[in-house]
Amino acid sequence: MPPTQSEKIYDCIVVGAGQAGLACGYYLKERDLSFIILDKVKEVGSSWKNRYDSLVLFTPNRYCQLPDAELPGEPNNHSTKDEIAVYLKNYAKNQNLPIIFEQKVFEIKFENNLYEILTLAPISSTSTTKYKSKSIILATGPFQEPLIPNFPGIKTLNTLQIHSADYKNPSQVEGKKVLVVGGGNSGAQIAEELSNIDHLEVYFSIKGRPAFVPQKILGKNVFWWLEKLNLLYAPKNSWRSKLLMGKSEPIIGTNLKSFIEKGKARVLPGVTGVEENQIIFEGEYKSAFDTIIWATGYRQNYDFLKIPNVLNEKGELRHAVGVTGQPGLYCIGHIWQKTRSSALVGGVGRDAEELVAKISAKLADLS
Numbered sequence: 453m454p455p456t457q458s459e460k461i462y463d464c465i466v467v468g469a470g471q472a473g474l475a476c477g478y479y480l481k482e483r484d485l486s487f488i489i490l491d492k493v494k495e496v497g498s499s500w501k502n503r504y505d506s507l508v509l510f511t512p513n514r515y516c517q518l519p520d521a522e523l524p525g526e527p528n529n530h531s532t533k534d535e536i537a538v539y540l541k542n543y544a545k546n547q548n549l550p551i552i553f554e555q556k557v558f559e560i561k562f563e564n565n566l567y568e569i570l571t572l573a574p575i576s577s578t579s580t581t582k583y584k585s586k587s588i589i590l591a592t593g594p595f596q597e598p599l600i601p602n603f604p605g606i607k608t609l610n611t612l613q614i615h616s617a618d619y620k621n622p623s624q625v626e627g628k629k630v631l632v633v634g635g636g637n638s639g640a641q642i643a644e645e646l647s648n649i650d651h652l653e654v655y656f657s658i659k660g661r662p663a664f665v666p667q668k669i670l671g672k673n674v675f676w677w678l679e680k681l682n683l684l685y686a687p688k689n690s691w692r693s694k695l696l697m698g699k700s701e702p703i704i705g706t707n708l709k710s711f712i713e714k715g716k717a718r719v720l721p722g723v724t725g726v727e728e729n730q731i732i733f734e735g736e737y738k739s740a741f742d743t744i745i746w747a748t749g750y751r752q753n754y755d756f757l758k759i760p761n762v763l764n765e766k767g768e769l770r771h772a773v774g775v776t777g778q779p780g781l782y783c784i785g786h787i788w789q790k791t792r793s794s795a796l797v798g799g800v801g802r803d804a805e806e807l808v809a810k811i812s813a814k815l816a817d818l819s
Contacts (some may be wrong), residue, residue, distance in 0.1 A: 453704075454682065455665075460583075460584065461487040461488045461566065461585065461586065462487050462488060462583070462584070462585040463480075463486045463487055463585070463586055463587070463815055464480055464485055464486075464487040464585060464586065464587045464588070464811060464815075465488055465489075465490065465567070465569060465583055465585040465587075465588055465589070465590060466480070466488070466489040466490070466588075466589045466590035466591050467490050467557050467560075467569075467588065467589065467590050467591060467592055468488045468489070468490075468491060468590070468592040468593065469490075469491035469493070469496050469544065469549075469551050469553075469591075470491075470499060470540070470591060470592075470593060470785070471785070471797045471800050472591040472593060472784045472785030472800040472803075472804065473489050473491070473589070473591035473784075473785075474489075474496070474518060474540060474543055474544055474547070474549060475518050475519060475784075475800045475801045475803075475804035475805075476489075476589050476591060476680045476784060476804045476807065476808060477489050477544075477547065477549040477551075478518065478519045478520065478549070478801075478804070479519070479804050479805050479808035479809075480808055481547065481548075481549065481672050482498075482808075483808060483809075483812045485808075485812060485815070487550065487585075488551070488552055488558060488583070488589075489549060489550065489551045489552070489753045490548045490551075490552055490555045490569070490571060490583070491551060491552075491553055491555065491569065492553075492554065492555060492556040492557070493553060493554070494553050494554060494742075495541060495553065496540050496541045496543075496544045497536070497537030497538065497539075497540040497541045498537070499595075500534070500536045500537040500671065501534060501537045501538065502617075502640075503533045503617075504533075504616070504621065504638075504642065505619065505621045505762065506641070506645050507532065507533040507641065507784075508530050508532050508533070508588060508641075509530050509531050509532075509533075509536065509666070509797075510530065510533070510637055510704035510705060510754075511530070511675055511796060511797070511798065512527065512528050512529065512530060512673050512675055512676075513525050513526065513527050513529055513530070513531055514526070514527035514528065514798075515568055515675050515679075515684075515793075515796070515798040516536070516797040516798045517797070517798055517801075518543055518797065518800070518801055519621060519794050519804070519805070520547075521539075521543050521546070521547075523539055524539065524637055524645045525762070528673065530581070532631075533622075536797065538732070545694060546572070546643065549624055554573050555571040555572075555573065555581065555582075556571060556572045557569055557570070557571050557756050558570055558571065558572050558756050559756055559758055560588065560757050560758060561758045562759050562760065562778065562780075562781075565586075565608060566584050566585065566586065567584065567586070567587070567588050567780065567781075568583070568584055569582070569583040569584075569585065569588070570582055571583070572740045573796075574784060575779060585624070585747075586780060586815060587780040587781070587782065587811050587814070587815065588780065588781050588782065589782045589783065589784060589807070589811075590754075590769065590781070590782070590783040590784070591784050591785055592617075592752075592785075593751060593784075593785035593786065593795065594785070594786050594787055594795065595750040595753060596752050597750055597751050597752075597753045598615040598616075598617040598618070598750055598752055599615075599745075599748055599749050599750050599751045600613070600615055600746045600748060601723065601746075603723075603724075603725045603726045604725070604726065605725075605726040605727070605728075605758070606726050608774075609726055609729060609744075610729050611729070611740070611741055611743065611744055612625075612626045612627075612742065612743045612744070613743075613746065614744070614745050614746070615745075615746045615747075615748075616634070616638050616639065616745060616746065616747040616748075617750070619642060619745055620695060621645075622645065622646055622649055622652075624743075625652065625742075625743045625745075626743050627741075627742020627743055628651060628652060628653055628742055629652075629653045629655070629739075629740075629741045629742045629743075630646055630652055630653065630654055630741060630742060630743040630744070630745065631655045631656075631720070631731065631741040631743070631744045631745070631788055632646065632654065632655070632656050632657065632744075632745045632747060633657040633723055633744065633745070633746050633747060633748055634650075634657070634658070634746065634747030634748045634749065635658035635659060635660070635662060635701065635703070636701050636703075636747060636749070637701065637703055637704055638654070638701040638747045639658075639707075639745075640656070640662070640708045640709060641708075641746030642745055642747060643656040643711075643717055643719075644707050644708040644711060646717075647708065647711040647716045647717040648711075648716075649794070654711075654716065654717040654718070655717070655718050655719075655720050655739075655741070656708070656712070656717055656718070656719050656720065657719075657720045657721065657722060657723055657733065658719065658720075658721075658722065659721070659722035659734070660722075662703055662708075662719060663702045663703060664702070664703050664705070664706050664708070664709045664749070665703065665704055665705075665782040666704040666705070666706055667704060667705045667706075674695075674704060678792070682730065683792060683804065684792055684799075685791050685792075685793060685799070686791060686792070687791060688788050688789075688790060688791060688792075693773075693792065694793065695730060695779050707819060720733050720737065721733045721734035721735055721737070722734050731744070750776045752767060752768050752769065753767070753768070754767065754769060759778055759781070761777065762776055762777065762778050762781065763776075769783055769786075771783050771786075771789075772787060773790050773803075773807075774786075774789055774803060774807045775788070775807075775810065779814075780814070781809055782810075782811065784803055784804060784807055785798060785800055785803075787802055790802075790803050790806075791803075795810065796799045
């Protein structure tokens with residue numbers, strides 16, 4: 453484990469040891485830059501291990517690989533969340549990346565042309581460490597804090613409420629009538645799993661009509677088509693990417709659609725509020741539920757950044773393809789950071805290579 457000496461000045465410090473942070477570590481090491489990776493967890497892959505039990509990636513293995521490391525298994529198969537967790541853990545070990553665990557970043561400052569990072573060990577509220585660096589890569593991604601709509605009355609709703617980040621399996625569901633809110637793939641997979649249980653009445657709330665895309669088209673995986681049509685890795689400002697941007701996230705696979713057609717799951721419009729013990733939907737439809745699972749995404753949290761003018765009015769990081777307006781401050785792993793694949797396991801490597809090249813060039817200019 454690298455020394456935690458406040459006197460040492462690194463070329464770069466990466467915050468976050470998920471797939472994006474590991475990809476950055478690979479290229480930082482390749483360029484022989486001094487760096488460390490900080491993470492608040494105890495081991496690589498924790499965020500994947502903690503996802504719901506039945507999670508299977510909708511992306512084939514061939515599109516889920518970090519630099520210089522094939523994902524075990526048949527290239528066209530789909531890995532489970534536990535297999536991805538093991539893959540990432542082995543990747544960090546095999547690449548011998550300098551990761552320091554149980555370091556929760558609570559303050560980043562920029563003083564005297566250097567970044568100072570203060571961390572707090574979760575196991576001790578008084579154990580702090582200071583790190584210094586010429587540059588920072590925030591690899592915490594967009595999935596930081598679970599987001600549940602803050603409708604008036606929602607906190608006093610007499611219903612079991614679970615965010616998808618805390619959902620594990622159907623044993624958590626109470627009662628008979630369950631509502632899954634959110635039109636992304638996580639919500640669809642959870643609704644699909646619950647629809648397969650006979651005693652449950654499953655409702656799936658989504659704004660607009662659900663856009664189901666078959667896993668295979670003419671015998672080829674949908675990601676094969678995205679790659680062949682130059683949609684998967686096309687820059688976000690290209691006309692190809694603009695065909696996809698701004699549209700609802702497609703639901704990969706048609707199993708839930710089949711349950712809906714058979715009447716085992718019912719689609720409801722978007723949630724607009726709460727009235728007494730009922731959920732209100734678009735069109736003024738109201739109903740009570742025994743369990744609600746909020747697959748409503750996450751919000752970014754950069755409260756630790758003590759640097760002015762780097763966040764917008766929504767608290768999101770201002771950046772252009774991972775480069776912020778603050779010299780030496782970068783980010784990676786965001787949805788549509790550069791391409792459709794920027795937030796996917798198989799896409800962060802491309803972004804990391806380009807980002808680290810920019811950092812290396814900037815450091816060379818400063819030396």
